[in-house]
Amino acid sequence: MDFQGLPGRLLADLGPSIAAGEIPVGSILRIEGLEERYGVSRTVVREAVRMLESMRMVASRRRVGITVRPKAEWDVFNPTVIAWRLAGADRGAQLRSLGSLRVAVEPAAAGLAATQATDDQRRALSALAMEMTMTGRAGDLAAFLRHDADFHATVLQASGNEMFAHLGDTVEAVLRGRTEHHLMPHHPEEYAVQLHREVAEAVCSGDGERAERAMRAIVAGALEELEAILE
C-alpha cells in the first residue's frame, strides 16, 4: 500500500505531518530545506513533492517554494490521504465524513447487488454473515472485524459499480479504526449482526429494496454510534 524507495520514505513522513497539521496549511517548504532535513538528493525530494502535488496537498511555484494547499482542495478520496488523516489529528472529522458517505453509498450498493451479484458473491455474503454471527458471540473481535470488512467489501464489489467497489478498502480502514481505537462494544450487538444476515438473505433472494433497507439500518446505526462516541 505504501510507496517504496526514498521518495516513499519522505512521503511517509511528510504526508502524515501535513495531514496532522504539524506542517500547517499555507506554510512554505523549500527543496533545499527538505534535502538537508532528510539527507537525500534533489531528485528524491522532487519526486516526493510531485506525488504530494498529484494528491493536491501542495503546490510548487518558482521563486516561492512549495506551499501547503488548503485542506478543502486535497484529494480527499485518495486512499493514502484518507489513511493519513485517520491516523492524525482530524481522525474525528474524517470518520464523520466517511460515515455519511457510507450512509449514502452502501444502501445503494446493496440494492444493486441484489440484482447484479454473481452466485459466488451471494454465497460469500451468506457465509460471511454466518461467520460474523459466530465470531461475534464468541467475542473474537479480530476475526469479527475481518469478516465484517469482507462483508461490506463484497457487497460493494457485487454492486457492479467500479466506483462503489473502490470504497471497500476505505470502509475496511474505518472499521479497523473503530476496533483498534476501542470505539466498539466488547461484544458486537446482536441486532447489527442480524441486519447483516438480512442483507445477505435479501441479496440472495434478489430483493433489492429489502437489502437496501437493511443496509441503511446498519450504516445509519454505525454513524449514530460514532457520533455518540465523538461526543
Place this chain on the structure above:
Amino acid sequence: MDFQGLPGRLLADLGPSIAAGEIPVGSILRIEGLEERYGVSRTVVREAVRMLESMRMVASRRRVGITVRPKAEWDVFNPTVIAWRLAGADRGAQLRSLGSLRVAVEPAAAGLAATQATDDQRRALSALAMEMTMTGRAGDLAAFLRHDADFHATVLQASGNEMFAHLGDTVEAVLRGRTEHHLMPHHPEEYAVQLHREVAEAVCSGDGERAERAMRAIVAGALEELEAILE
C-alpha cells in the same frame, strides 16, 4: 487543473493514452523509451511516472520496467483520472458509474443541506434555480449548463460534508460532457427544472426529506436518460 511543466506534458499524453486503452493494461514501458519518445531527460520521465504511480495506474519495478496496472486498481475517484476516462474510450462506463454515484450521494447531500446550509447558500440555490428556469426556456444551453453545475455543486457544498463537496467538480464534468456531446434535448425538460426549484425551496424551508426526494428524482431521471442514450 492540469499539471504544469514538462512532466505535466508527458502526463497529459500518457494518461489519456492509458485511460483509452491505447497503451493496454499489462504493457511495459521503459524509462529510456519514454525519454526518446518525448525527447526529455530521465528526471522528467521519472516525475511523470511517479504521478501515474500515485494514481495507481502504473507500477515501477527494477529490472522489469513500468507496467500498466489493471483498471480495477486505478484511483478511480481521482478527478484527473475521471477526466481522462471521460475523454477516452470508456466514457460510457465512466458516465454510468458516476450516474450511480450521483444517485447515491446527491439525495443524501440535499437532505443534509436542508439543515446545514448557510443563508448565503440557500439564497444562492434559489437564485440558481430561477436562472435555470429562464435560461432553459430561452434555450441558452451554455448558460443553463453553468447554472446547473453551480446548483449541484452548491448543494454538495452545503451538505457540510467535505467528501460530498469534492464531488462538485466531477458532477460538473459529467454535466459538461452531456451538453458537449449533444446528449441533451435542445430545451431542458421543464419537469427537471421544476424539480431543481423544489430542491431549492425544500432546502430553504429546512425540509430535508422533501429535498432528498426531489433530488433523487433529478439524478434518477438523469441516469435513466443516460442509459437510454447509451442504448
Place this chain on the structure above:
DNA sequence: GTTTCCACAATGGTCATACTTATCGCCCGC
C-alpha cells in the same frame, strides 16, 4: 510623497552523466 518600471536575485525546473542496487532469468553443477 506616490507611483511606475526595471533589474536582480532567489527558487524551482531541466539536463547529462555517473554510479548503485535490486532482481529476473539463465546456466551450471549436483
Place this chain on the structure above:
DNA sequence: GCGGGCGATAAGTATGACCATTGTGGAAAC
C-alpha cells in the same frame, strides 16, 4: 530434474551545472 549462484538489465539515487520564471526592492519619474 532441481536448486543455487551469478551476471546482465533496468530502475533508483546522487551530483553539478545551467535555464526559466517571478516576487521584490530600489531607482527614477511624476
